Each structure stands twice: as C-alpha cells, then as structure tokens.
Amino acid sequence: MLQVLPFDIEIGQHKVMLNVENARERGLYAGDRVRVRAKGASTTAILDTTTQMVKPGEIGIFTEALKDLKDPKQVDILPAPKPMSLCYIKMLMDNQKLEEDQIRAIVQDIVDNNLSEIELSAYITASYIHKLEAQETEWLTRAMIDTGERIHFDTRPVMDKHSIGGVPGNKVSLLVVPIVAAAGLMIPKTSSRAITGAGGTADLMEVVAPVEFSAEEIKELTETVGGVIVWGGATNIAPADDKLIKAEYALSIDPYSQMLASIMAKKGAVGADSVVIDMPVGPGTKLPSPEAGRSLAKDLIDLGERLGIRVECAMTFGGSPVGRTIGPALEVREALTVLENKGGPNSLREKSLSLAGILLEMGGIAGRGGGYKAAEEILTSGRALQKLLEIIEVQGGDPKVTSESIEVGEQCQDILAPVGGYVVAFDNKRLVELARMAGAPSDKMAGVIIHKKMGERVRRDEPLITICSSSDWELESAVKDAKRQMPIVVEGMLLERYPRVMEI
C-alpha cells in the first residue's frame, strides 16, 4: 500500500505521482496509466514520476483523482493499459487512414480528459501535418457534435453564420442576426470571444447584454425572439473544441481538417440547416489569396453536404477593417448607428446586407438574387433594430439602448497625420495591437476609431486614428506605441529615424 500525499491542485487530468524508485520496482514509467484502488473506490490515472516531491512508499494524487477516490489515506496501484486512442494517434502520425470508431475514440478521450498534454499535442501536431480526408473529417465533425450537448428545434429552417476571422472590426453579426430573425427565420448564433483580436462577437454583445447561456436556454430564447447572440464557450456544445483550441493556441497552429470540423460541429450541434460563412480574403487575413478562399469554400461546402447542412461561402474584402471602429463598445455603437439608419460606414452596411441577404435566400424568404434587397428593406424599415433590441432584452440587457447611450472610453486621444497626402499603407495588425494595448477586449470601452483608410486623402495634423481607453496609463502607452510605429502611413511621411528620438 502507498501513503497518499494529497496534491490539491486541479490540473484538468487524472494524475498521480510516484517516486521513480517505486515506479521502477513496478516496471512503471512517466506517461503510463495506472489503476488506483482505495477502499471502496478506484480510478485510472496518468502516472508521473519524481525523485524528490514524493518519497518512496508515498503517492501524490491530484484533485481530480482524489475526488474519484474519496480522499483515501492509502491506495494501491496496478499497471493499466494506455487508451486505444493513442494507437490511432500513432496511425495518424504514420499517415494511415482512420475508421469512424477510431476517430470517435480520440474525440471521446479528449472530451473526457483521458489524454495527457503530451498525447493531445501529438494528435494536434500530427493532424496539422497530415490533413484528414473528407470522409475522416466528416467522422471527426460528427464525433465532435455527438460528444457534447445538441439543440433540436421543432421547426425549420434554422440558419447560422460563421466568420473565418482575421479582419478587425468585423461586427457584422450584430446586424445579420437581427435582420434574419426579423424575417421570421431562426438563428441561434453562438460566437467566440477574442483570443488574439480586440473583440469577438461575444465580447461585443456583452456590452449590451449577458452572453452566457446553456444549450437549453439558447433553444428557448431563439424560439421566443427568433435569434440570440451568445458566447459558445459557456455551453457544452462541441466541447472537444475548447480543449483543442487551448493546445492549438499554445502551439500557434490551426490544423486545417480540425478547423473545418470545429466550425461545422458548432453549426451542426445547434441544429443549423443553412449556414453562410464569411471568408475575409486579403493580406494579413487567414486567406492570403482568392484561390485559398475557394479551396476552403469547396471543403466547407462538401463537409456541409456530408452532414446535411447547406453551406454558402462569401469571400469578403479583408484588407482593411470592417467599418471604422475596433473594440467592443465602439463597435457596438457603430453597429447601432447603422441599425438606427443614422449613417455609419458603408463597408459595414454593405457587408452585413450581403451576408444577411444570402441567408434570406437560403431560408426561402427571398428569391435567388433578391436577398440583398430584402435585407435592406428590413434594415431600412427599422425592423432589424427592433429585433436586436428584442434579442438584447430576452438575453437580459436593456432594450432602451441606443448608439448614443453606449459609453465609450472617456480617455481618447487623436493620432495626427504628420504630413499631408494620401494613405499609402494601412496595417490591420498594428491597429488590433493598439486596441489591445488600450485595454480591449476586457476593457469594453477601449479601442481605436479609424478616420482614414487606404487611399484616402489626409491633411497635415488631421487625425488618422483616435485611441480610447478607460485607463490613463494604458491610453498613454498605446499612444506612445502608435507614434513609434504608425499603423497608417501617409505618402511622404518619415517612417523611422535613427538614432531614435525617445519621447519623454
């Protein structure tokens, strides 16, 4: 018997730690599985070994396994087999084709936290290097759907929208969802929060309403008002994705087949029949060329067919931000301005109407080619605004919100054009960086207002951008950084100077 040393730390895994000496005696090594038996309880755990932390005769047990074992004083252990999914991951490394049940075993073990970080990483790395075939990707998607919660609507059709991402200021869901819902279609939109961006749709919506709901609540709210805009991460929809994203983020990779499966699993799990996918193309986005976009579109449409989901993809211009704001509150204010028909940037209005139009056509509300006009009519009539306010209310927000009532950062500072001329370079990534330095997305009021876009004429000392923040010092540091390396370059402007002149 081994004396239990409780390691009361949640590490997302069933894990125990033995002294190397004890492990060696038992023919066990780090990474092996062991069956841990206490009085009246047992569990399987991943073994780690140590020379110091745990003395011979002891066993360190982390929180997750401790709970299963009901906080025992003593346990004994037996070697246990590694999960079969490890063999399948090895097959993937060897570029062998996988069967449906093999893929399902991998996904189930990911969801159940049965794989160590080493094993999960091997899966992600192998699936980054070796693309899955279409049939395998379908099985992967189905496994991701089936291992989580699903929503089954009683009526049809159910619409959805997704963006590949990669373009800043892409607040179009705030317009597309209410337009589609106002037309009488259901659209239960789950969105993400920003990871490397300045605000995901969930971060934006949270400015005006709560966004964390269960799958059951999403169904209920959608059936009540036709649509929702909620955070997918709060649900248990396609839960494998969250665990995969965590490791993908750590490795800064986005395995292609896994990306296809993750997108479509979330759509499949909410019961969508028809999905429009926004694919921003251009320098700095995830799709550098239209060819890359077309190839992705083909694969998404094919995967949709296999799952019984109609997919249409819309390649959009991703070379500059959508609209003229970046950052949660600023973006919501801009979206409301368009919904209120009080102006707002044309790029935002056009893109939203185009995407909404496609969904109206897919949902049978408008004939082929008539979607844009139908969407425009809904927007212009004020029905889209009305629907968004209903959605805000049903999610628990204030339905009296207006573009003017949205608070944005009190601290704002302009970055002026040092010379007059035309904008000749425009750096999306820098703009996002500056918004993040100002505090976005967690500081909802932080962000960047863009006054001049590519090719526009600017006079000397006219503002190029305005940076906003709730925090003095974050604003200061963002402004300093903006001046050090300008996100927008006017022809004839001095780009850098050596030796650099420090600003005090």
Added chain:
Amino acid sequence: MLQVLPFDIEIGQHKVMLNVENARERGLYAGDRVRVRAKGASTTAILDTTTQMVKPGEIGIFTEALKDLKDPKQVDILPAPKPMSLCYIKMLMDNQKLEEDQIRAIVQDIVDNNLSEIELSAYITASYIHKLEAQETEWLTRAMIDTGERIHFDTRPVMDKHSIGGVPGNKVSLLVVPIVAAAGLMIPKTSSRAITGAGGTADLMEVVAPVEFSAEEIKELTETVGGVIVWGGATNIAPADDKLIKAEYALSIDPYSQMLASIMAKKGAVGADSVVIDMPVGPGTKLPSPEAGRSLAKDLIDLGERLGIRVECAMTFGGSPVGRTIGPALEVREALTVLENKGGPNSLREKSLSLAGILLEMGGIAGRGGGYKAAEEILTSGRALQKLLEIIEVQGGDPKVTSESIEVGEQCQDILAPVGGYVVAFDNKRLVELARMAGAPSDKMAGVIIHKKMGERVRRDEPLITICSSSDWELESAVKDAKRQMPIVVEGMLLERYPRVMEI
C-alpha cells in the same frame, strides 16, 4: 499585485496559474509566457489558467518558479514572448530545413525545461513525421553534446560500444568492455537501464557494483583501469536525451533522426573516437530486415564521419536471445561463466568476441581480420576476467565475485514440454514479459533460463524454461501466465483450448 498561492509541487517546469478572469483581463491565455516579478527577484514562467483553483487576484506558483522568486507574498506579471524555439518547431512541422542555431535553440530550451509538455511533444511528433537531413542531424547531435557535460581524455584512442537493442539477454558489454580494456584501450561505457526490457547493461552491472557516477568520476575510473560500465542516466551527459525519452516513451515512438543523434551524442560526449554498434536484426527486433539494418548503418557511419568518430556496425542475429538467460543476476552469472572459461553458451561467447574483435582492430591492437583471434586470446588467458574484476573493484563492488557466488532467485520453477518434438516457434517478447512478471529488472534475481532454443529437440516433460524470482507470488503468476501462453512451442503441442480451462 497578485497574492501568491504557493503550489509546492515540482513539475519539472516554471509554471504559474491564474484565474481565467484575470488572465483574460490581461489578454493572456494558457500556454503564454509571463514575466513574474517579486521584490528583488523575477523569473519567466509558463501560464496555465483555471476557473476554480485560483481566485481572481491570486496566482498559483509551482515550486520551481517559487524558488527563483524566493517565496514571495505578492508578485506582478507581464506578458513575455514565447521562446524562439517554438518558431523553429513550427518550421519542422512545415518540413522546412533548420539552421544550426535554430536546432541549438530547441535543444537548449529542452535542457533548460523552457518548453511545456505540449511544445516538447509537438517537437517529438514533428521530428517523428519529418526526418531531418544529415546536416541537421549532425547539428542536433552537436547541440546535444554541447548542452551537457563532456569528458576529454588526455590520451587516445577512446573506444565505445552501443547496441540498438531489441534482443533479450544481450549481456555482451560485460565481456566486450573488459576484453577491450585488457588490451590496453580505454572504453568508458555508459549504459541504460531497461525501460521495456528485463534488464539493461546498467541493471546487470549493478548486481556486482555501483553504477552511478559523475562524468568526472567516469574519466578518473577509466584512466585508472581502462574501462567502466556505468549508468548514463546518473550523469549529465547529453541531458536532452532523458527528457526526450520521457516524452517518446509516453507516445511509444522513436523518431529516427532523434535516435541517431541520441546514440552518437552519448558517444561524442564521452570523447569516443571509435565506436562499434551492435545491430540485432530479425523478427521482433527494431530491424526487421537486413536492408533496414544496412540503411541505419549507413546513416550512423555518415553521422560519425561528420563528428569525427569512426563507426563500424555489426549486424547480429536478433531472432533469439543472446545466451540462455534473461534477467540481471542470471545474465551476470552467465557472463562470468564465459569469462571464467567454464563453458557458457556459444552464442554469447561468439558475439562478444566478434564485437570486441572489431574494437581491437579499430584501436590498432589487431590487424584487419585479426581482431576476433586477439579477443579470444584475451578471453581464454583469463585477462578479460581479471579486467572485469578490476572494473568491479574500482566501481566499489566485490572483486572476489564468481559465477558461483552470484545469487539468483531461490524460487525457481520449470515449465515442462507438454509433448516431445522439435521447437518450432520461439517468442522473444513473451520471454521478456515473463521475466518482468517474475520481477525483473528491479528484482535482480528474477528472470528466465532458456533450456531449448529454436529447432532443438525436446522430450516430453523436459524443461523448456525455468522461471526464477525472489517473490513467491510473482513467480506463481509468471508460471501461470507462461502455461496460459507458452513462449516456446514444440511441434504437435496444443496451443489453445476453448473454452479455456482455468487453472485454480
């Protein structure tokens, strides 16, 4: 400032844990690097996030980072860049060629524990899928040598021997090292312990002498008596290897280029000029065909040339065990029997003389083709035995040890042939399994004695093998298991029976 929650657990990494809320506010995610600053101390750590373990405003800090920070009460954190080696690992995933400094950065970060398990696993998986080129493998080997301790001998030549492994009972180093040292050559042999086998050379030598020494001690002992047989894992020689092996074991993979580099790094670090590599070929080994062996030999010789090390490879028969024993004490006894010229199996004697002969030729002691005879002369004259006893003494063991004084398990039981006939099948892996079930390698006295090999004639009720152990119940379970599925099959023997008859 964040309140420190000490997580006093060594996890082999600098790691801190934040509440997701705090992390999100700071734009940080699991896997990011952070600079942690306390009063008068700071360190860089890998961030993990949690929803429960750590409350907002707190930070969990594991032992390794706590030490660097001198057990602070409060710290603050700043985002820090990820190590550059991650970019190089990404390049490897993309099958791009790496430069010397890039490979060196990866190896240095592995040695310094700067990579998370997710990142290390991605490196191993990528290097399993994409073989390195010869030039890259050279750089990898050099980096593995340079990031650890090295031995520089004042005189030359320095000989060494390595076995690819995969054949049970391969105790030849116990004969090769003393023969070579008795001839006046230096041979500082570092060996491994068994991982999946029933005894590595280090486990064997430990039966008669201590095997844990520093690089400095290895040099001194070798200069005193000409050779040592020690455990490489106790030194800081090519330390990247231990960390890589841990993750490779967890994934059950052995990346090819990494294997080449690991073998040659250990030889290069002890200052070897001439190395013989034993390559057991045959079913059940790591080299199923002579072609696979030739290709590996070519790569090892080429890598040796690049490093200035002469390499000769000897393909040996790996289809059945070397000698007739498996398990530490049994194998040492068998090796001593041969050294004492009191008999012992021919397969062990022949193989040892062949390998030692190659080293004698490489070291200039014998002319080309004359090595075997020279080695035989040293063995027959008793000088090899004398030298092994000197090595045992200098390592702190008893130089009066003899084949008869070696204690083997008191509990021994024969497995009898159920029918008479010829041995028609012989399962190496099963024999190793049985030796391990009996307690090898940690129970030094446990193991298997083989009475009949492939093709030999056996009478009914003659013993096929004998299983030994220090433990009653381990012996019992190994014997039961041997009878359930026999490792040695005699023609005409009943293999299995359905329904199975349980033995009580």
